Amino acid sequence: MDFSKELLFFFSLLGVFNGLIVAAYFFFFINENKFSNKFLGALLLVLCIRIGKSVLLFFDKNILITIVLIGVMACSLIGPLLFLYIKTNTGKIKKLQWKHTLHLIPAIVLSLYFLSSREDYQNNRILISKLINIINFQWFCYLVISGFLLKNTFDNFRNRVHKNSKNEVWSVSIYVGIFLIWFSYVSFKFTSYIAGAVVFSFIFYILMLILYNLKKERRQKKHPTSDTKQVNEIIQKLKYFLEEEKVFKNNNLKMPELAKLLNITPHQFSEILNLSLNKNFSNYINEYRINEAKHFLLHDTNYTVEHIGELSGFKSTSAFYTAFKKHTGVTPSAFKSQS
Template sequence: MTESSQFLFFFSALGAFNGLLLSIYFALSAKKKVFSNYFLSLLLLVLSIRIIKSVFFYFNPHLSNIFIQIGLSACVLIGPFLFLYLKTYAEDEKPNWTKHVLPYLAIITTLGFFYPYVEHRAIWSTWIIKAISVQWFVYIILSFKSLQPVIRKIKDKESLRKIDVWVLSIFLGVTLIWLAYTTSAYTSYIAGALSFTFILYVNLLLLIFRNSNGITFFQEKEKYKNKEIDQKTLDLIGQRLAIIIEKELFLNPNFTLEEAAKELKVTKHVLSQYLNEILGISFSNLISTYRVGKAKKLLETEKNYTIESLGYDSGFSSKSTFFTAFKKVTGLTPAEYQKSYSK
């Protein structure tokens, strides 16, 4: 093995090994009632198994076929665990993980038993691996829906919480690894392992930052430094802010900071500064509060609508964002609130 090959082996294998260690770390953290960490732990575990297979196969083409089969089979759970982790982040409740894990586990186990890789390499290469890649990509698309609150904050140039940056980096990391493996025929088979190692260390830095009190992302207040809003503008915004409620502009699920600023006849920057410094709330949280207020009224008066449809009628773009926002504001789920009101 040449010196450059030794470096490649060390760098890629180190990432896989550290992935396993992180998997154990998050599994232990889950015992502290952080349920989503179970899914993060399992995501890192199946990714590490897949990477370890790639590393050793790249440097040892005569690797045992059963080991190759295990490595490839692990890929079938990468997408589901990514989806489940991001869903718990978005909805803050335990999802039904069995329907996203057990069927795929049963299918890949059955295929491995009746069509083992050692005897059916052509079937695996032609059909099974491609099917797994498509399934992985489908779950990437499904997972993206859980990131809509973060995407809206980025579009409105609002402050991101550390957890927002963290889950966004996890999503992008898994997507890039999928892309590296999908395009490996045109680049290099080891590209997936190298991308995993690189992304892992970037996320490790984010983990350190996330646990540091001195680090924040997208700090909005720096932009406002030494730029005070004059009293006339303050009074003007205070008077006109009610327009958003009166016209129920928040019912538009795509209502943006820029549209609100136009309606209030101020600049987007000034409105953002007013909300953050004077009211102490971000634009997305303010609109979310208005929507929850509307939802509460509908829950109190409407009996012939499903709770999910009431969420859409209140301006929420998805069931998950509705449930998360409602519980954050009221401390209850929509169903619990409706039940308590009807007593």
């Protein structure tokens, strides 16, 4: 094997090796959206097996029939696992059911058939070649139905109606990568059989770069105080809920509830209040409640002071009197008399 082939062999198998590590990571070490990540791990695993078989067969035509058959069986799982991954990642499958395993039956039947085979590769070559054509067609069919699942996402990418979510970007990236690998295999007669392995390596590292950027973006969202524009948007949204929706009138309002309305964590909300507004949650909400109480005290003389405190969002009369005097220097009754 000359140097150029050695380099090609190394580069092709390096992608497979790294793919196996990432497959294990998604399969065993990520709990978030567990079904989706399990399918992604399984998808990467069968891809690595399929690609690994291609690399070994390209450089050694006399490899064991068992290796070839394992590669063929893995190939038959790529389409179904892609479909199930996209279904779970886009939320179209909320709970796995037995019927979802029906997609795996052809691969199971194929496995049982080949496990009983003891002939060498040369004697099975024609049969395997025909099976590969059938599997490539099956792969294509799953690409089509998976593409329909992502139709709205593709439309949004084209029309840019709204920003695509992390899951949408990742699903489309995986889908396009699998499509390119499929295309490289069905067109190898015009290129090279090793093209699929080379394309896989390139796509694998591109996908890892996309994943890194998505993770980086997610980390930035976890720390909005580092993004002035995002903080200003959150503050404007906060003012809307307080000034227009008047959520402060809910005397059971807690920081996590308001943070959820803003689509941020309570910790992020606390950071924004402390660092950007120089206030804590209780004082900030009480300012709105006291301004509301002032309005009632000035314009609605028929209400008792106690009732005004309740209408403004205070849980008790004592809490109303304490907060009002702290912010204005006088009691609600004194404020009403002075006005």
